[in-house]
Amino acid sequence: MRIISGQYKGRKIMAPKQLPVRPTTDMAKEALFNILNNSYYFDDISVLDLFSGTGNISYEFASRGTEEILAVDANFGCIKFINQTAESFEMPIKTIKSDVFKFLENSKQKHTLIFADPPYDFDVDAFSKIPELVFKNELLEDEGLLIIEHSKHTDLSHLQNYSHSKSYGGNMFSFFD
Template identity: 75%
Template sequence: MRIISGLYKSRKIIAPKNLPVRPTTDMAKESLFNILNNHFYFDDIKVLDLFAGTGNISYEFASRGTEDILCVDQDFGCIKFIKQTAEKFSMPISTIKSDVFKYLEKATLKSDIIFADPPYNFTEEQFSKIPELVFKNELLLENGLLIVEHSKHTDMTKSSHYSYSKSYGGNVFSFFEST
């Protein structure tokens, strides 16, 4: 994986092969950040990265100037890799090792952007639980966005606060906003 833009542009980050991850493709990530670039000043926002995996999305935010990033993942190897990478590049990324649903049940930290990249084999019920918990617990700041990455085989259009989706190959980003 590589960082697309910002301070660490073109840096390659090589994750250990044994991590249980499916990193967002560079093409999809670049498209996502083109959308976000029109809505946010990256140096002014708080980001919560759920099912963070390798930290791919968080590194992109950090490279673009975001100073407040929290990654949540239940896999110890993923959290360890994110911590090591963040230290190596002096990125302002904090980590929490936790089941994401348990974290969302108790979370009080509000963010401008919440990005969730759960396993593609989740059921639609599991996918729908993410926006349900985010909005029930009011975890987005004013004008914030929840973005859930999923496969084209998952339909999130009926989930609460659904706004729109963008597809890139087999990847789909569904966007959710407060109404």
């Protein structure tokens, strides 16, 4: 995986093979950040990266100047890797090892952008819990956005606060506001 843009543009990051992850593809990541670049100043926002895995999305935000990034994942190996990588690049990424749903139930901190990249094999009920908890607990700032990455075979358009989706290859981003 590589960082697409910003201060660390072109840097390759090699995650350990044993991590249970499926990083967002470079093509999908670049398309997503092109969309976000038209709506946000990255140095003025707060980002919550759920199911953060390798930290791929967090690194991209940090490279573009975001100072407030919180990455949440249940896997100790993922959290350790993100911490090591963030430290080596001097990126302002904080991490929490937690089940994402428990974290969302207990969190009170608001964010400008919340990005969730859960396992693609989640059933629709599990996917639906993400926006349900985000909006019930008012975790988005005004003008904030929740983005859920999922397979093109999963339809989230029936969920409350759904706005639209964008498809890139086998990846899909659903936007909620």
